[in-house]
Amino acid sequence: MDETKARRVVDALRDRGTDAELAREGVYQFGVLVRLPDGREATWDSDGTASLEAQVMRNGVLVGYVPTIEGSEDYTEEQIVDAIVRTDYDQPVASQRATAPPPTPALPRKGGVFRRFLDGFRYR
Incomplete structure (x- = not known):
């Protein structure tokens, strides 16, 4: 996932009340980090492949994953x-729910007023 697309996805998730942020995994490797209520973190699409998948970590240890979603390219x-x-993260191998849970109140976007300065004016 490229940086601007990952940033737009993070912003849309935060608008829905999901605690997400841009994951910088390596040089020009970006993804979406979703913080789960129980202390786990799901890192989506940070490996540079076209398909959508995630790793679920707790304290740096892999505790689950979301297998590749068919057709997500x-x-x-x-x-x-x-x-x-x-996505339902309750099992080690996560699955997709039939319907999305209702949105919660929006979370503020990371960076606030200085967002463009901190990111070096790389996006619109």
Whole structure:
């Protein structure tokens, strides 16, 4: 996932009340980090592949994963947001719920007023 797309997905998730942020995994490798209520973190699509999948970590240890979602190579940003929100992380091998949970109050976007300065004016 490229940086601007990952940033737009993070913003859409935060608008839905999901605690997400941009994951910088390596040089020019970006993804979406979703913080789960029980202390786990799901890192979505940070490996540079076209398909959508995630690793679920707790304290740096792999405790679960989301297998590759079939057909996700062609997902729009809205479909990516929907897939992330619909994921049920309760089992070590996560699955997709039939419907998304209702949105919660929006979270503020990371960076605030200085966001463009901190990111070096790399996006619109």
